Amino acid sequence: MVSRAELFRSCVSDLELYGADSAQFDTLCIFQDMLGDKNPLFKPAEPVPPDIEARIRDLVHARTQGQPLQYLLGKWEFFGYPFFVGSGVLIPRPDTEILIEQVLDICKAQYSGAPRIADLCSGSGCIAVTLKNLLPHADVCAVEISDTAIGFIQKNAQLNHADIRIVKGDVLSVQTADVLGSFDIIVSNPPYLSQQDMDSLQAEVRCEPSLALFGGQDGLDFYRAMTPLWKNHLNPNGWLCYEYGLGQHDDVKSILAGNGFQNITLRRDLAGIIRTAAAQITEVI
Ligand code: GLN
Numbered sequence: 001m002v003s004r005a006e007l008f009r010s011c012v013s014d015l016e017l018y019g020a021d022s023a024q025f026d027t028l029c030i031f032q033d034m035l036g037d038k039n040p041l042f043k044p045a046e047p048v049p050p051d052i053e054a055r056i057r058d059l060v061h062a063r064t065q066g067q068p069l070q071y072l073l074g075k076w077e078f079f080g081y082p083f084f085v086g087s088g089v090l091i092p093r094p095d096t097e098i099l100i101e102q103v104l105d106i107c108k109a110q111y112s113g114a115p116r117i118a119d120l121c122s123g124s125g126c127i128a129v130t131l132k133n134l135l136p137h138a139d140v141c142a143v144e145i146s147d148t149a150i151g152f153i154q155k156n157a158q159l160n161h162a163d164i165r166i167v168k169g170d171v172l173s174v175q176t177a178d179v180l181g182s183f184d185i186i187v188s189n190p191p192y193l194s195q196q197d198m199d200s201l202q203a204e205v206r207c208e209p210s211l212a213l214f215g216g217q218d219g220l221d222f223y224r225a226m227t228p229l230w231k232n233h234l235n236p237n238g239w240l241c242y243e244y245g246l247g248q249h250d251d252v253k254s255i256l257a258g259n260g261f262q263n264i265t266l267r268r269d270l271a272g273i274i275r276t277a278a279a280q281i282t283e284v285i
Contacts, residue, residue, distance in 0.1 A: 001047035001048060001049065001050065001053075002047065002048055002053055003044060003045050003046065003047060003048070004031070004035070004040055004041060004043060004044055004045070004046050004047075004048055005041065005044035005045065007048050007053060007056065008027055008028075008031065008040075008041065008044075011023075011027040011030070011056065011057070011060045012024055012027050014060055014061075014064060015027060015060060015063060015064060017064075018063075018064035020063065020064075022069075026060075026063055026069050027060065028040070028041075029069060029073060030056055030059045030060060030063075030069075030072070030073070031056065033073050034052055034055055034056050034059070035048070035052065059072050066203035066204060066206075066207065067204070067207060068091060068204040068205075068207055068208070069204075070085050070091045071085060071086050071087060071091070071207065074086055076091060076092060078092035078094075078096070078097070078124075078126040078130060079097050079100055079126075079130045079134075081126075081129065081130055081133055081160055082159060082160070083124050083125070083126050083129070083152075083156050083159070084124070084152055084155045084156055084159065085124055085152070086152070087148075087207070088146065088148030088149065088152075088209055089123055089124045089146075089148060089149045089152045089208075089209065089212070090123040090124065090149075090208055090209065090212035090213070091124075091208060092123075092124055092126040094269075094270060095243065095269040095270070095271070095273070095275050096126065096127065096189050096243055098243075098267050098268070098269050098270075098275055098276050099127065099187060099189060099241060099242075099243045099275075099276045100127065100130050100131065100134070101267075102241055102265070102267055102276050102278045103117070103131060103185055103187055103239075103241055103278075104131075104134060104135070106185060106239050106241070106278060107135055107138070107185070110184075110237070111184055111185075113137065114137040114138055114139055115135070115138050115139070115183075115184040115185055116138070116139045116141075116181075116182070116183045116184050116185075116235070117131055117135075117138050117139065117140045117141070117183060117184065117185045117186075117187065118140075118141045118142075118143060118180060118183045118185075118186045118187070118233075119131070119140065119141070119142045119143065119187050119188065120143050120171040120186060120187070120188040120190065120226065120230070121143070121144065121145075121171055121188050121189060121190045121191070121212070121222070122142035122143060122144040122149070122153055122166075123144065123149050123152075123153075123189070123212055124149065124152045124153065124156055125142050125144075125149075125152060125153030125156040125157060125164070125166075126156070127142075127187055127189065128140050128141070128142035128153070128157075128162075128164050129142075129153075129156050129157055129160050129162040129164065131187070132157075132160075132162040132163065132164050133160055133162055139165075140162075140164045140165070141164065141165040141166075141167060141180060141183075142157075142164055142165070142166050142167070143167045143168075143169050143171055143176065143180065144166070144167075144168065144169075145168065145169065145170050145171070145211075146209070146211060146212075147168070148209075149209075149212075150166060150168055153166050154166060167179070167180065171188070171190070171222075171226060171230075172222070172225045172226065172229070174229065177229055177230060177232070177233050180233065181233065182233045182234060182235050182238075183233060183234060183235065183238060184234075184235050184238045184239070185238060185239045185240075185241065186230050186233065186234060186238070186239070186240050186241070187240075187241040187242075188222075188226065188240075188241070188242055188243070189242075189243040190215065190222035190223070190226065190242070190243075191211065191212055191213050191214050191215040191219075191222060192213075192215040192219045192220070192222065192223075192243075192244050192245045192248060193213045193214055193215055193219050193245065194215065194216075194217065194218050194219035194245075195214075195216075195217050195218075197213075197219065197245070198210065198213065198214055201213075218251075219244075219245060219248060220248065220251055220252070220255070223242065223244065223251070223252050223255045224255055227240065227255050227256060227259045227261075228259055231259050231260065231261070231281055234281045236281070236282075237280060237281070237282060238280070238281055239278055239279065239280050239281075240256065240261065240278070240279050240281070241276065241277065241278045241279075242256075242276065242277050243275060243276050244275070244276070244277070246273050249266050249274040249277065252277050253266065253277060256277060256279040257279075260281065261279035261280060261281055262279070262280050262281075262282050263278075263279065263280040263282070264277055264278070264279040265277065265278045265279075
């Protein structure tokens with residue numbers, strides 16, 4: 001039987017051949033998952049049973065074909081919580097954790113009770129479920145159009161014991177908004193990649209659903225359409241919180257300001273990119 005250390009070296013070199021810049025990290029994640037051991041290399045001489053070796057090699061092979069690591073593992077962490085992920089759903093990104101922090105800060109300052117929160121374009125449900133985990137009294141609703149993604153939201157809500165409402169709907173439709181009523185906070189990480197971004201996607205990102213990525217020619221279609229629609233579904237002094245992409249902050253800010261939002265606050269992600277906006281509606285429309 002091959003030892004853990006031998007197999008590790010062989011997998012890393014296969015991944016390096018394919019050009020992965022995270023060959024060691026990817027191999028470690030696959031080992032942790034397949035061997036059920038957080039520190040698999042603490043026992044380098046331990047033999048790897050042939051069936052497990054075969055599964056590890058299959059995953060490494062799939063990785064060399066450009067499959068995202070997160071899809072291969074089937075689970076990924078967001079804000080310290082576990083989420084099921086797989087084909088048909090956007091993989092939660094650390095950038096989005098800033099959006100969670102921004103909502104938490106608004107809740108701390110303004111909503112000590114049970115805020116009503118909607119997460120639009122919920123995807124895996126990582127935003128809705130994390131907010132419910134952190135704000136157990138909040139009434140959280142996740143809105144999503146894709147049946148595949150809704151399946152993931154349901155599983156992720158169960159996995160995290162998060163009692164959220166899951167609604168299938170198009171966030172650009174008046175009917176969806178009317179059914180849902182009004183909220184204190186509406187949060188969204190909508191598709192925001194431009195046509196140019198889509199044309200130059202990394203192989204891994206090309207495996208993710210374009211429905212969750214493509215935001216029209218300049219990437220801003222969702223902000224233009226969602227802002228006027230959903231501002232009518234905010235309670236007085238309520239907040240709209242968005243994630244957006246690199247270089248989109250001025251446009252998103254002017255869309256918000258043009259729709260009467262005030263107190264617009266932008267935040268940077270861990271990479272220093274201006275990534276989120278929170279904006280308050282101070283008049284009843
Ligand atoms: N952050 C994702 C990316 O850069 C895009 C997510 C989105 O469009 N909401 O690939």
